[in-house]
Amino acid sequence: GENVEQHPSTLSVQEGDSAVIKCTYSDSASNYFPWYKQELGKRPQLIIDIRSNVGEKKDQRIAVTLNKTAKHFSLHITETQPEDSAVYFCAASDSRGGGADGLTFGKGTHLIIQP
């Protein structure tokens, strides 16, 4: 099955600086890569996703890049703000079965924005 590795486990950056979180996946059939933000005690919420037919996607301060050959994808947050502090999870999935395929999550990155 799919295996997703995520680094770093904790990332502390100064407010205003950029943050980068990296993930690798093992299953070359995976074609959907979402990123979730989870605040303490709350549900994971989708912040951005990318499909394997695209190399990069951007939404305001958040961007995701995908390298299919190397099987890795990254989350980039620019101009970080205190409200960006949370745990971020990457995930991967394939729709090879044509049905409801579960997401395989990374272990999460605790992002801390220092004021």
Place this chain on the structure above:
Amino acid sequence: EPEVTQTPSHQVTQMGQEVILRCVPISNHLYFYWYRQILGQKVEFLVSFYNNEISEKSEIFDDQFSVERPDGSNFTLKIRSTKLEDSAMYFCASSGGSGAGELFFGEGSRLTVL
């Protein structure tokens, strides 16, 4: 905005007891999921459900687990004989489109097994 709802928000049970966690997915969604998150750890896939049957399940989803869609709105997860290691937050999720797509998570049901 429509959302996935879950009940109960927190359940405490004795080891060996049966537990049913309930979920109401977003009404026009077709795919339903259960995930588990042990405190401080990653979110783990348990099972997906489509067209009234299990589509995929993980190694965690063993014989003590079952899912059901008893009516047109509810989606339940049953744990037959709870163990201490079943203590976790259980998230229900649903998605609308075919294949992989955006998952909408519920607020979660925290299960504590004593």
